[in-house]
Amino acid sequence: MRLVTLVSLWYGLIPNTYANTADIQAGERKSAICAGCHGSRGIAPSANFPHLAGQSTNYLIKQLQNYQQANSGRQAPMMTSIAAQLSEQDIQQLAAYYAAQPPRHPVSAAESGIGKRLYLGGDMARDIAACSACHGVHGQGLTAAGFPALSGQHALYTEQQLNKFKQGQRHNDPNNMMTDISRKLNAEEIAALAAYIATLTPPKAAN
Numbered sequence: 001m002r003l004v005t006l007v008s009l010w011y012g013l014i015p016n017t018y019a020n021t022a023d024i025q026a027g028e029r030k031s032a033i034c035a036g037c038h039g040s041r042g043i044a045p046s047a048n049f050p051h052l053a054g055q056s057t058n059y060l061i062k063q064l065q066n067y068q069q070a071n072s073g074r075q076a077p078m079m080t081s082i083a084a085q086l087s088e089q090d091i092q093q094l095a096a097y098y099a100a101q102p103p104r105h106p107v108s109a110a111e112s113g114i115g116k117r118l119y120l121g122g123d124m125a126r127d128i129a130a131c132s133a134c135h136g137v138h139g140q141g142l143t144a145a146g147f148p149a150l151s152g153q154h155a156l157y158t159e160q161q162l163n164k165f166k167q168g169q170r171h172n173d174p175n176n177m178m179t180d181i182s183r184k185l186n187a188e189e190i191a192a193l194a195a196y197i198a199t200l201t202p203p204k205a206a207n
Contacts (some may be wrong), residue, residue: 020096027097030090033082042098047156054103054202056143060095066172073172104152106199114189115196128184131193134177139200146174151200158194166190 031040034052038044042053052060066072067083086094117123120137122130131150135141139151150158164170166182173179182190 023093023096024100025097027093027095030094031097033085034094037078038098042101043104044154044157047154048160049154050157051104051153052098053101055098055149056141056146057092057095057099058143058146059141059148060098061091062146063172064091064094074170103149103202106152106201113192115192115194118185118189118193119196123184126184128181131197138203139197140202149202150197151202153197155191155194155198158197159190162190162194 037046037049038052042051042055044051063074064083064086066074067076067079068086083091118128119131122128122133134145134147135150139149139153141147141149161170162178162182162185165173165178166185168179171179185193
């Protein structure tokens with residue numbers, strides 16, 4: 001009930017952002033500064049950096065804005081330096097470009113039993129909500145609510161971010177939801193969740 005209430009309160013607080021073709025094209029031109037780590041089409045070549053392709057504009061905008069804000073709860077020297085150079089229009093256009101790119105195909109890997117159970121069902125005895133409640137059964141995220149898509153993300157990157165939430169190194173999550181959940185997970189569970197998330201495939205759009 002607590003999670004449902006929090007999601008309901010957060011849902012709609014961040015309006016969905018609809019991009020036009022001009023924004024996408026402008027974002028593509030400006031994305032050269034991002035390509036070294038995140039790939040030219042938002043598919044990161046290294047597991048140390050996240051895929052951006054297919055991520056929601058709302059989430060991407062929020063993360064870039066957070067990197068610009070000293071007390072936002074999310075800082076990384078390289079991203080902070082790059083984000084400081086971006087105007088609000090730059091951020092909108094970059095987000096539009098990456099959101100318009102096709103997401104990465106998931107890795108071929110055996111599903112982790114622990115990761116799958118936690119992702120889809122949580123652990124009510126420990127007050128751990130299912131990840132799917134906010135990020136979707138297929139990892140597609142909740143765009144209007146600002147919850148990111150996770151499907152096909154590098155397992156190493158997901159594991160690193162969960163550990164940052166757990167250790168208090170990242171705390172730009174609404175209502176401390178990720179901080180609260182990650183602190184209840186042990187290292188094995190975090191690794192299993194990350195491995196399972198990497199296997200998720202977003203649902204196909206209806207024709």
